[in-house]
Amino acid sequence: MNKNKNYTFIRERMKYLKLTDRLLKIASLVDKDKKIADIGTDHGYIPVYLLNKNIINYAILGDINKGPLENAKKEVVRNNLSDKVDLRLGSGIEVLKPNEVDQIIIAGMGGVLINDILKANEPVAHSAEKLILQPMQSPEELRKFLYKNGYEILDEYLVREEHRLYEIIVCRYRDLEPSQIDSIYYEVGQKLIEKNDPLIKDFIENKIRINKNILNKLEGKEGSVVEERKAIVSKKIEDLNSLLSR
Structure with missing residues (x-):
């Protein structure tokens, strides 16, 4: 050249x-x-x-x-x-x-x-x-x-x-x-699930890690607001794991 x-x-x-x-x-x-x-x-x-x-x-x-x-x-x-x-x-x-x-x-x-x-x-x-x-x-x-x-x-x-x-x-x-x-489809796009995007597993697993970290930081704290937050985050983790198992 x-x-x-x-x-x-x-x-x-x-x-x-x-x-x-x-x-x-x-x-x-x-x-x-x-x-x-x-x-x-x-x-x-x-x-x-x-x-x-x-x-x-x-x-x-x-x-x-x-x-x-x-x-x-x-x-x-x-x-x-x-x-x-x-x-x-x-x-x-x-x-x-x-x-x-x-x-x-x-x-x-x-x-x-x-x-x-x-x-x-x-x-x-x-x-x-x-x-x-x-x-x-x-x-x-x-x-x-x-x-x-x-x-x-x-x-x-x-x-x-x-x-x-x-x-x-x-x-x-x-x-x-x-x-x-x-x-949960606000968190994880429905189209990503439907077409099984090559990165979807990593994406969901990362979201689960983030929410588990949030839950860990709430441990030991009390009050109705904290309990409500724990329930929301726990439900999100449950829904994300459900998506992951499909």
Whole structure:
């Protein structure tokens, strides 16, 4: 391999090394030739990757903070993609109009914040053909919101990155009646169980460990509030073990 080819190879490889396993999985869930919005885009790695791969040809990159949006702009310019990108400063999906994009990515935020973002501009959230959501905390609150507010969960995925398992929820608004489901499926996505995700066993076992630790910390403490908390956590452990034995 001559020096020019070697340099090109290294440059291409470094370009995609910016995408972690979590981000690569999110990117893989975007359908070809769709207009997308990446909300809370940070450095814009996902849309830049998708544009470079010719999977999409247009993206809106939104962030509430100027710093991350400037970082995204630098990444866009570095990759000669300015004509395919619209950078927007603002809160959540309030930077979008209904039907302006086909698919929306909201990743790297807490589940409660994602709920607030979806509620803040329902016409946009409801018009998207696909929402790709990746909560960093409180995924159970996000699932509860989706089930109770007319959304259909199309699929879910687990991704291991270093020592952590991340949850990704793919959904769309369908104006469904609020779903009454077993509360354990707020903790563990029903789709993950149905398709027996390769990481589901590790995922459930980790949740059991976390809840057993909570129970251990409550030992020796008294009071009605403590007893109620113990009962809730014990029931959760029981339900998680039931899922594990299926």
